[in-house]
Every structure is written in C-alpha cells, then in structure tokens.
C-alpha cells in the first residue's frame with residue numbers, strides 16, 4: 419500500500435466532502451441515516467467487550483498459517499500482526515453495528531472474517547441477526563470461532579474456503595441479505611465479481627458496504643463501476659468505506675463526507 423498515494427487521495431477527499439454532517443442531503447431517510455449511523459457517537463454496552471478482545475489479540479504471539487488468495491502465496495504471521503494490519507478500525511466496525519440497528523437488519527453476509535472482530539459487531543447488533551461470514555484461511559478462522567465463543571455469540575456461521583468457490587452456494591442458501599460487507603480481496607476484479615454475484619440476491623432495502631474504496635486506482639475503478647451499476651441509487655463515500663443503497667426512492671447520487 420502506497421502511503422503517499424493514500425495521503426494524496428485523502429486530501430482530495432477532504433476538499434471534496436461537501437456533504438459532511440449531512441449538508442445537502444434532501445431525502446429525510448438518508449439524512450436520518452447520516453445522523454444516526456455515520457455521526458452518532460454514543461457507545462453501546464457491547465462495544466467494550468469486543469474492544470477488550472481486539473486489544474488482547476494485539477498481544478497474541480501465536481503464529482498462524484495464512485493463505486493469501488491475492489498472490490496465491492502462503493505465509494506465516496503472528497496473530498498480533500494480523501490484529502494490527504487486517505481488521506477494520508473500531509470507528510468503522512461501530513458504524514456497521516449502528517447500520518445493522520438502523521436497518522433492523524437480520525441477515526448479514528461478511529466477505530473476509532479475519533479474526534472476527536467486525537463480525538462480532540455485526541452479530542451482536544441483535545440476537546435475531548443471522549450472520550454468515552466467509553474466510554479463506556483455516557487457522558485464522560479457528561481463532562475467529564474462539565473469539566465468538568469468548569463473546570458468547572451463537573449467531574455466526576463461519577464458512578471456510580476461497581470466496582470464489584463458496585459465495586455462490588451461500589447466496590443461494592441464505593435468505594436475501596439485508597447487509598453485505600465486502601472486506602476480502604481488495605482488488606477490482608474480485609470486488610466486482612463478488613458485487614455482481616451478490617447484487618443478484620438483494621432486496622430494495624439491502625445495503626452494501628465496500629471497504630477500502632480509495633486504497634488504489636484499481637479499487638477506485640471498482641468503486642466507480644459500482645456507483646454506475648443500474649440497480650445502485652444513493653452511495654456514501656466516507657473515504658475508508660463506501661455505502662451503497664438500492665432503494666429506487668433515493669436519488670442516484672454520491673454523498674461525500676468526512677467521517
């Protein structure tokens with residue numbers, strides 16, 4: 419990841435984020451969404467438990483074998499390094515929790531479980547939630563399952579395998595997802611492939627969240643193509659995350675905001 423590229427892109431985002439705090443959002447629903455999901459700061463009682471676990475993982479010296487589906491090369495890493503590098507930040511994971519509550523979402527699909535920290539936020543938004551999360555590395559998945567046990571979460575179904583092979587069957591079996599979080603291979607080809615597969619299984623009320631939309635030119639190209647997709651209406655560009663709506667009542671428009 420090129421730090422200078424990201425710094426430049428972030429600066430550009432700061433200058434262009436005209437909808438910060440909800441400015442210029444005319445749809446009352448989307449305005450409420452911006453206030454209650456993006457800018458809400460109140461903590462929920464489940465947050466500290468998950469963050470305590472994240473902190474513990476940052477000191478975990480066990481090693482895990484990792485299968486890298488991007489390069490096809492396997493490697494060995496310490497859990498603590500995975501916890502530092504691979505997980506969505508607290509701020510983003512908590513936004514996802516609030517999104518789940520706001521939508522009263524039940525069926526959620528996560529592409530890329532890693533150690534299961536964001537999964538835990540998604541699953542703990544309500545006991546009624548059914549969370550399916552897909553992960554390729556078996557040893558990482560084992561630790562994620564341990565973490566769900568520690569947190570007492572019984573509503574997560576973790577499916578191990580290359581998403582290229584597992585996604586189609588999962589989509590066919592599960593109820594239409596209310597929320598899909600794309601956080602696996604951060605490249606254009608995989609992102610669009612998974613997006614196109616998932617978009618065939620949505621309802622109007624479904625919301626997609628795409629991680630790392632400005633990480634590279636390639637990911638920006640994927641994000642631009644997603645925004646142009648005929649089923650997509652409103653999108654929110656928070657720099658780190660892209661949020662995608664499909665409801666026809668919303669304008670086909672991108673809201674850029676600082677988060």
Ligand SMILES: C[S@@+](CC[C@H](N)C(=O)[O-])C[C@H]1O[C@@H](n2cnc3c(N)ncnc32)[C@H](O)[C@@H]1O
Pocket residue numbers: 485487488504505506507528529530531532533534535536537552553554555558579580581582601602603
């Ligand atoms: C960025 S991490 C996920 C972080 C997690 N969502 C969180 O916020 O805590 C990406 C994960 O996706 C997995 N992954 C990447 N490409 C994959 C593929 N094609 N099939 C299965 N898993 C994949 C990696 O092994 C890695 O654990």
